[in-house]
Amino acid sequence: MREGVFNSENFKSTVNFEEKKTLLKLWERELENPRPHSSGGFYPSFALYGDVRDGGAKIVFSIFSTAGSDRCSTAENGASAHDSYIVCKLRITKWPNTNGHVDLPNYCMIFGEEPGQDRIEYAYDSKERAIKFRAIQYGKVVPNCNRTLKIS
Numbered sequence: 250m251r252e253g254v255f256n257s258e259n260f261k262s263t264v265n266f267e268e269k270k271t272l273l274k275l276w277e278r279e280l281e282n283p284r285p286h287s288s289g290g291f292y293p294s295f296a297l298y299g300d301v302r303d304g305g306a307k308i309v310f311s312i313f314s315t316a317g318s319d320r321c322s323t324a325e326n327g328a329s330a331h332d333s334y335i336v337c338k339l340r341i342t343k344w345p346n347t348n349g350h351v352d353l354p355n356y357c358m359i360f361g362e363e364p365g366q367d368r369i370e371y372a373y374d375s376k377e378r379a380i381k382f383r384a385i386q387y388g389k390v391v392p393n394c395n396r397t398l399k400i401s
Contacts, residue, residue, distance in 0.1 A: 250297040250298060250299040250312075250368070250369045250370070250371060251263045251264045251265075251268060251297070251298050251299070252264065252295060252296070252297055252298070252360050253268065253269050253272040253295070253296040253297075253298055254293060254294075254295055255280055255283075255293065255294040255295075255296070256283050256290070256291040256292065256293045256294055257293035259293070260293060260295070260360075264298050268298050268300075271298070271309060271344065272296045272298055272311060274346070275296075275309065275311055275340060275342065275346070275350070276294075276296055276311070276313050276340075279294070279313055279315065279318065279320075280294060283315070284315065284316045284317045292315060292316035292317070293315070294313065294314070294315035295313070295314050295315070295358075295360040296311050296312065296313045296314075297311060297312045297358060297360060297369055298310075298311050299311070299371050299380075300344070301371075301373040301380060303373075303375070303378060303400050306343050307343065307344045308341065308342075308343060308344070308380075308400060309341070309342055309343075309344040310339055310340065310341040310342075310371075310380065310398075311339070311340050312337045312338070312339050312340070312356055312358045312369075313337070313340070314335065314337060314358055314360065320337050320338050321335045321336065321337035321338075321358060322335050322336045322337070323335075332386065332391075333359055333367050333386050333387075334357045334358060334359045334367075334384050334386060334391065334394060335357070335358050336354075336355055336356070336357055336358070337356055337357075337358045338352040338353060338354050338356070339352070339353045339356035339398075340352050340353075341353065341398070353398070355396070356382065356394075356396055357369060357382075357384040357391065357394035357396075359384060359385075359386065365388075366385070366386075366387055366388045367385060367386055367387065368384075368385050369382060369383075369384055369385075369394075370382070370383050370384075370385060371383075377399070378399060378400045378401075379397050379398060379399050379400065380397070380398045380400065381395075381396070381397050381398075382394070382395065382396045382397075382398070383395050383396075
């Protein structure tokens, strides 16, 4: 999945202009009140973006995380922390968004990391009408992050 970054000069987005516009609309409510940082700015926000075509419909799916949000589990911290992923809700919608969206729990998110080693991948199986997700951490698949999402 590609990454959209908001409120940060330190991290680079990998989404294109149109995808960033979609993320701004999809996460409009969450982005309108960023959490202030003690330095005077705001904490950065991150959104992963993916899309597939299902027949004539464009299906957009995204995961969003920012400081203080309840959309994701708290990340591990400290010297013994090993995992670079957090577990979040995945938002899925037909685009352009005409009938709202659905948020699904327990999807892994990796952002701001080295894309060659750490990333979220997806593949669409049009025959099964399913999107298969997997997390790559330190260059290896994380089996408990594998998910299959059937489109109905």
